[in-house]
Amino acid sequence: MVITRRAAGMLALAAVAPARAQVEAMRIVAAFPPGAALDGVARLLAEGALRGEAARLRGTVVVDNRPGANGNIAAAGVARAPADGRTLLLAIDTTFSLNPHLYANPGFDPARDLEPVAIAGTFPLALLVNPTSGITDLAGLAAAARARPLLYASAGSGSPGHLAMEALRAALGLPASAFEHVPFRGNAEALTSLIAGQVSVGFLAVGGGADFVRDGRLRGLAVSGTHRMEMLPEAPTVAELGHPGFDVRFAFVLVAPRGLPAEMRRDWAGLVAAVMAQPGTRARLAAWGVDAEAGGPEEAAAWIAAAGERWGRIARETGMKVG
Secondary structure, eight states, X not given: OOOOHXXXXXXXXXXXXXXXXXXXXXXXEESSOTTSHHHHHHHHHHHHHHHTSSTTOOSOEEEEEOOOGGGHHHHHHHHTSOSSSSEEEEEETHHHHTHHHHBSOXXXXXXXXXXXXXXXXXXXXXXXXXXXXXXXXXXXXXXXXHHSOEEEEESSTTSHHHHHHHHHHHHHTOOGGGEEEEEOSSHHHHHHHHHHTSSSEEEEOOTTHHHHHHTTSSEXXXXXXXXOBTTBTTXXXXXXXXXXXXXXXXXXXXXXXXXXXXXXXXXXXXHHHHHHTSTTHHHHHHTTTOEEEEEOHHHHHHHHHHHHHHHHHHHHHHTOOBO
């Protein structure tokens, strides 16, 4: 039998096809744009895979940024991907815990379409005020809000800052009219508005905001988590200021299309745990205002369930809706 050059080429391609399939790039879809803390965590995970912290992960891992609609765009896309461990989503837990209450049609069903794989860091928010407001502490904030409604900035409707401020309002025993929400397109815009004095206060992800506190352009009243932040050591927790049990933190959660085999879930969870345990990871995360906290599929599922109950209740009580 004579094998033509064309046929030989086809046979060669067929022979290498399995090898190519084995090294096909995997994707971590990041629900935030480049430069955000979530994007940074996604890139740490991609770097970790290349260093081989998870023995079963093979090939290149790339970060695919798909921001928009509080994570709905990224989540809907990943929900339609094959459950083969090659496409995962990294998003804030509110994408799965709040969005089903916030949107009439988010484009995916977390319970039906996705399954939690790991917690990849948690973060609190900082309660920041413009010094020109005259507010110097949490008690002063409550008094000012009782006297007249205060404008507050957030990174958008349904963002962590929106939720944290509603939780704080309830903890302070203030009426719904005490704060007036001014949503922006992201944390950076909200921070800029606060510095400019267009709004009085904001519960915001810190990041570069700590520099503005240090140079006096902003004042840090409190942080929302269980302990003080390394970058804002002078700001007490809300719990320290007379509201025990106040704990508002958010998690970066890695999820996969539903049906991912248990072995692959363990592999990815192991990668996250290994990256979070790296000596340099804590310092890099601290610079973004993130704690190097990790958890497997069970911990991630429990976090989303508890957050869903909490934020779903607040969404119903406040009439919080988008679209």
